[in-house]
Amino acid sequence: MTGLAEYEVVEGEGGSTLVLTGPYLVSTIGAVDDDLRGIDGAIARVDISGVTEIDTTGAWLACTISTEHEAEIHGADERAQRLLEAISGLGGEEKLAAPRLPFWSRVPEAMGEKMFNARTGIIGVVSFLGALLISCGSLLRSPSRFRMVALVRQVEYVGVSALPIIGLMSFLIGVVIAQQGAVQLAQFGAETLTVNLVGRITLRELGVLMTAIMVAGRSGSAFAAEIGTMKLTEEIDAMRTIGISPMEALVIPRIMAAVVMMPLLGFYASCMAILGGAVIGETMLGIPFWTFLSRIQEVVPTYDLWVGLIKAPVFGLIVGLAGCYNGMQVKGNSEEVGRRTTMSVVSAIFAVIVLDAFFAVFFTELGWG
Numbered sequence: 079m080t081g082l083a084e085y086e087v088v089e090g091e092g093g094s095t096l097v098l099t100g101p102y103l104v105s106t107i108g109a110v111d112d113d114l115r116g117i118d119g120a121i122a123r124v125d126i127s128g129v130t131e132i133d134t135t136g137a138w139l140a141c142t143i144s145t146e147h148e149a150e151i152h153g154a155d156e157r158a159q160r161l162l163e164a165i166s167g168l169g170g171e172e173k174l175a176a177p178r179l180p181f182w183s184r185v186p187e188a189m190g191e192k193m194f195n196a197r198t199g200i201i202g203v204v205s206f207l208g209a210l211l212i213s214c215g216s217l218l219r220s221p222s223r224f225r226m227v228a229l230v231r232q233v234e235y236v237g238v239s240a241l242p243i244i245g246l247m248s249f250l251i252g253v254v255i256a257q258q259g260a261v262q263l264a265q266f267g268a269e270t271l272t273v274n275l276v277g278r279i280t281l282r283e284l285g286v287l288m289t290a291i292m293v294a295g296r297s298g299s300a301f302a303a304e305i306g307t308m309k310l311t312e313e314i315d316a317m318r319t320i321g322i323s324p325m326e327a328l329v330i331p332r333i334m335a336a337v338v339m340m341p342l343l344g345f346y347a348s349c350m351a352i353l354g355g356a357v358i359g360e361t362m363l364g365i366p367f368w369t370f371l372s373r374i375q376e377v378v379p380t381y382d383l384w385v386g387l388i389k390a391p392v393f394g395l396i397v398g399l400a401g402c403y404n405g406m407q408v409k410g411n412s413e414e415v416g417r418r419t420t421m422s423v424v425s426a427i428f429a430v431i432v433l434d435a436f437f438a439v440f441f442t443e444l445g446w447g
Contacts, residue, residue, distance in 0.1 A: 083107045083136075085114060093122025096143065102129050102136025114143055127153025137161035206403045210333070213325035225331055232335035236297045237343060244292055248347035251288060252276060252354025260363055269363055273370055276355030277378040285348030286340075286386045287434055290393035293336065293343065294426035298401035301332050302422035305405025306415040314406075329406070333398035340394030341387050348386060381446040389437050393430050400426035 083106045086097045096117070100106070124144050129136070141162060144151050154162055179187065217224050259275040305328055308314050314324045352374055359365035365373075404422035408414045441447065 083110050085110055087117065087119070087121070094119060095123045095125050096121045096147075096149070097125045097128060098140065099128035099130075101131040102126075102139065103131055103133045104135040107136055107139055111139065114139065117143075117147075121147040121149045124149050124151045125153045126151060126158060129153075129158065132158045132161060134161060134165065137165045141165045202407065203399070203403060206406065207399070209325060210329060210399075213323060213330060216323075217326060217330065223326060225327055228327065228331040229334055232331045233339060235300070236293065236332075236335045237339035240293065240296060240343065241346065243296070244289055244343055244347050245350045247292060248280075248285065248288065248350035249354040251284060252280060252351030253358055255279060255284070255351070256355035256358035257362065260358065270365070272355070272359060272363060273365070273373045274377045276352060277374040278382055280348045280351040280355070281378055282382040282385050283434070283438075285351055286344035286390045286393060287430065289344045289347045289390075290340065290397060290430045291427055293340065293394070294397045294400070294423050294430065297336065298397045298426050299419050299423050301398065301401030302405040302408075302419040303415060305329075305402060306408035306418050309406060309408045310412065310415060324406070329402045332402055333395065336394040336398035336401075337391045338394070340397075341390040344386055344390040344393075345383075381441075385437070385441050385446055389434065392433065392437075396429045396433065397426045400429065 081100065083098070083100045083102050085099070088095045088097055096114075121143070124140055124147075126132070126140055132140075137158065140151060143149070151162060178184070256272055256276050260269045260272045263269045263271050263275070305314075305324075308328070314328075317324055317327060352371070356365075356367050356370040359370040360367045401422045404418040404425070408418050
């Protein structure tokens with residue numbers, strides 16, 4: 079006896095006999111489990127008289143082999159017989175997986191569910207926007223209720239605190255645009271047009287767009303997490319109980335801060351990107367730093383700056399709405415806070431990119447292309 083589960087197939091009259099020996103426990107049958115299940119030949123009997131110890135797992139293995147080969151089990155002592163009887167009553171033909179609908183039913187059902195969720199989401203956003211407009215109208219009638227301190231706090235968080243990260247990222251984006259643009263334009267001997275490329279693309283598109291994405295990831299997610307946590311801890315219910323409107327105290331200051339700060343942050347990001355391009359212009363193209371900046375004023379039309387400034391507050395409104403709306407929708411548990419925070423960032427970035435495409439077509443039709 080080796081102290082391990084072993085087996086042997088013995089040929090005899092009436093067919094082959096599978097002889098199991100040693101301990102058949104959950105800790106020992108792993109070494110022979112695959113081999114036993116891989117026996118190809120027919121087995122007429124399973125002899126477990128040589129099994130020194132057996133538990134439920136060992137009995138299950140013996141029953142499984144017996145069922146697969148339609149073999150009888152012999153040599154079981156009293157304990158093993160009780161286990162075999164208990165295991166054999168389980169059958170094994172029941173489906174372990176949940177029933178799955180066929181393809182032609184499953185796909186329409188899934189699409190219908192998504193359409194219903196989208197419809198519910200659109201109704202919720204429109205309702206939230208309506209409640210926001212009503213609260214704004216109420217504040218216009220009673221300006222003394224406006225929470226200026228909360229607005230200043232949010233302006234500091236959304237705008238001032240974000241200056242380092244937005245400045246660094248925009249500077250690096252300008253470096254990349256200038257370096258890659260110069261490499262491509264050099265193939266046509268037009269590397270001096272790098273100034274035009276950096277100036278127009280940053281002031282018109284990337285400056286505001288990248289800023290909106292960064293604000294959505296930094297401030298929009300914070301809006302959703304803060305308001306969602308307050309909703310979860312019933313602080314918002316307490317505010318309603320004592321007569322404070324959550325819309326006026328929490329939502330409006332955050333959305334106003336995003337709307338007000340987005341044009342400033344977008345312009346700041348464009349300037350930092352141009353500075354990054356100017357650094358590359360001096361180090362790679364031989365264009366003096368100040369000459370690069372002065373050329374920007376000559377080659378970039380003024381309406382490119384206006385295009386960016388007009389889009390910026392709309393993007394800020396989208397980011398603020400997405401963050402506050404998802405925060406107010408939190409219910410149930412802390413997992414919902416994380417899910418809604420992720421949804422706020424994803425939906426804000428998606429909406430900003432879609433709107434940017436519409437703005438591009440719109441301004442081109444206006445002749446600002």
